[in-house]
Amino acid sequence: MKRIDYLANPTRFMRLAAVLTPWMGWATVLLAAVGLYLAFFVAPPDYQQGESVRIMYVHVPTSWMALFCYVSMAVAAATGLIWKHPVADLVAKCTAPVGAAFCFLALLTGSLWGKPMWGTYWVWDARLTSMLILLFLYLGYIALVNAFDDPARGAKASSILVLVGVVNVPIIKFSVDWWNTLHQPASVIKMGGPSIHPTMLWPLLLMALAFTTYYVWVLMVRVRGEIIANKIRVLRLKQVHG
Amino acid sequence: MKRKHKRLSFVLVALVLLAGAVGLMLVAFEEKIVFFYGPSDVLEKAPPADKRLRVGGLVEKGSIEKTAGSTVVAFRITDINATVPVTYDGILPDLFREGQGVVTEGYYRNGVFEADEVLAKHDENYMPPEVADALKKSGQWQHMKDQLEESGQIEKKKK
Numbered sequence: 001m002k003r004i005d006y007l008a009n010p011t012r013f014m015r016l017a018a019v020l021t022p023w024m025g026w027a028t029v030l031l032a033a034v035g036l037y038l039a040f041f042v043a044p045p046d047y048q049q050g051e052s053v054r055i056m057y058v059h060v061p062t063s064w065m066a067l068f069c070y071v072s073m074a075v076a077a078a079t080g081l082i083w084k085h086p087v088a089d090l091v092a093k094c095t096a097p098v099g100a101a102f103c104f105l106a107l108l109t110g111s112l113w114g115k116p117m118w119g120t121y122w123v124w125d126a127r128l129t130s131m132l133i134l135l136f137l138y139l140g141y142i143a144l145v146n147a148f149d150d151p152a153r154g155a156k157a158s159s160i161l162v163l164v165g166v167v168n169v170p171i172i173k174f175s176v177d178w179w180n181t182l183h184q185p186a187s188v189i190k191m192g193g194p195s196i197h198p199t200m201l202w203p204l205l206l207m208a209l210a211f212t213t214y215y216v217w218v219l220m221v222r223v224r225g226e227i228i229a230n231k232i233r234v235l236r237l238k239q240v241h242g
Numbered sequence: 243m244k245r246k247h248k249r250l251s252f253v254l255v256a257l258v259l260l261a262g263a264v265g266l267m268l269v270a271f272e273e274k275i276v277f278f279y280g281p282s283d284v285l286e287k288a289p290p291a292d293k294r295l296r297v298g299g300l301v302e303k304g305s306i307e308k309t310a311g312s313t314v315v316a317f318r319i320t321d322i323n324a325t326v327p328v329t330y331d332g333i334l335p336d337l338f339r340e341g342q343g344v345v346t347e348g349y350y351r352n353g354v355f356e357a358d359e360v361l362a363k364h365d366e367n368y369m370p371p372e373v374a375d376a377l378k379k380s381g382q383w384q385h386m387k388d389q390l391e392e393s394g395q396i397e398k399k400k401k
Contacts, residue, residue, distance in 0.1 A: 044370030048337060053368065082249045118361045119335030125277040163257065167264045178268075180276045180298065182345055187366040196368040 008085035010227045017220040024217035031210035038203035046200075053200070055113040060188070061208040063106035065215060066134060067169055069099030073141075074166040077159035087223065089155035092162065093145050094222035098215055100138035107131060118182060126175035127183035130168060137165040278345045281324040284355070291351045297326055298345035298363065306340060319344065319355070326350075330357040337362035 007013050039057035046053035073095045080088035110128070111121045122128065141158050148154035176185040187196045194201055268275065278298035279287075289295055297319055305318035314331045328346055338344060343363035348356045369377075 044372075047369055047371040047374035048364070056368070078253060082253060083246055117335070117337055117364050119338075120359075120361055123277070123361070126275050163253065164260060166257070167261050171264075171268070179272070180278050180280075182277055182361060182363060184364045184366045187368055190366075195366050197370060197373055199370060200368050 008083070008087055010087055010230075013087050014224060014227060017224050021217060021220045021224075024213045024220060027213040028210055028217050031206055031213060035203055035206035035210050039207060043200050043203045044197075049117060052113060052116050055109050056200075057203055057207050059106060059109040059113060060204060061211045062102045062109065063131070064208055065211045066099055066103035066106050066131070067172060068212070069095050069102060069215060070134060070137070070162075070166070070169060073099060074162050074169075077162040080155055081159045081163070087227075089151075089159070090223050090226045091219065092159065093155070094219055094226060095215075096138055096142050096145070098218055098222075100135065100142065102211070102215075103131065103135045103138055107135060123182050125181040125183060126179045127172065127181045130172045130175050133168055134165075134172060137161070137168065141165075280321040281319055281326040282321055284326050284350060285324050289350050291349060294347070294349060296345055296347045297328070297350075297355050297357075298343065299326075301338070301340050301342050301344055303340045319346065326355050327353070328355045328357050330360050332358070332360065334360055335362040337364065 007016065035057070039054055043054070043057070045051050073092045076088045076092035076095065079085050080092060107128075110131075114123075115121050141161055144161055145154045145158035148157065173186075175181060176183055188194045188201065188204070196204070278296035281297065281299050284295075284297055299319040299321045302318040302320040302325060305316075307316045309315070312331070313333060314329070315334065316327065316329050318325050318327050320326075328348075330346065330348075338360065343365065345361045345363055346355065346357035347359040347361075350356075
């Protein structure tokens with residue numbers, strides 16, 4: 001708990017964010033440049049999918065990030081709810097639009113891949129449906145957290161929503177194992193090691209890393225912005241009352 | 243107990259109860275969540291002719307019969323244990339071929355599945371073509387049935 005307590009202080013968080021932001025920004029640019037180059041020019045076409053396999057290098061990392069962001073949001077929401085750490089609520093609030101964007105991209109790229117490969121843009125199988133529910137959870141959270149005049153009340157109500165929605169995360173992950181689905185099972189994170197050739201796995205992991213540093217980067221920028229906005233609000237109130 | 247400990251245990255208990263409730267719901271709705279049935283299920287349950295359903299499995303080797311001058315095609319879907327003949331009139335997806343996983347949608351009438359939609363199912367193996375060829379040549383290509391079970395194209399042993 002020491003660590004989180006340390007960051008719960010907005011001033012300390014600001015200091016850490018100021019250091020991390022440029023590093024994460026440059027890491028994102030570098031990793032994405034190398035990752036995209038490998039994905040588009042170096043990685044081989046697939047024996048079945050041909051060139052369409054390259055959609056995977058965006059689809060799979062964005063899907064992972066959609067889940068990762070949601071879990072981060074849930075942890076932050078729980079920390080805000082239980083330990084009343086002010087920065088935790090901000091982290092949850094600032095993660096939501098990033099996660100929603102990842103989730104939307106995962107659905108979009110999956111749909112574009114589905115048309116040539118499966119023969120359809122969309123089916124209501126367990127994986128696709130649970131992923132769509134994740135997008136709705138994100139959108140519901142964003143609507144709810146902004147629906148209150150008092151940010152503290154908004155944070156409380158929306159944190160509960162995030163925690164309720166967290167049951168969807170294992171359902172998404174294991175949907176392809178629990179039920180017959182059109183979506184294929186996991187290729188990378190599964191028992192018995194990845195069933196994806198190393199020449200394709202490495203670009204994929206690089207892209208995943210790039211999206212992760214992108215998330216941290218944007219999160220730092222957004223949370224700093226929120227903290228500064230809060231300070232301005234407090235100053236304005238003081239002016240009015242003084 | 244301090245207030246934050248109270249809140250922590252409340253959140254944990256609520257999450258466990260919620261997970262339990264959702265778990266029960268998913269088990270209850272299993273039949274509805276399943277995207278397609280295997281040939282064994284179809285033969286076993288003999289669904290009524292007016293019930294729309296999906297049947298999935300592998301396209302049996304040597305079973306594809308195309309009708310010249312039209313888009314009518316007949317083939318058989320297999321899960322090794324059982325086989326269902328399928329007829330379809332329409333454009334097939336690129337991945338459609340012998341030994342490929344497919345999901346078809348339509349009606350089961352008089353022992354023939356009349357499909358009006360055919361979707362190709364992709365598996366979780368990603369590799370360059372040269373590697374696939376090399377694997378096939380050296381005889382290390384995964385046994386068809388393992389591959390099927392692995393990718394969920396044939397029903398995993400129930401319960």
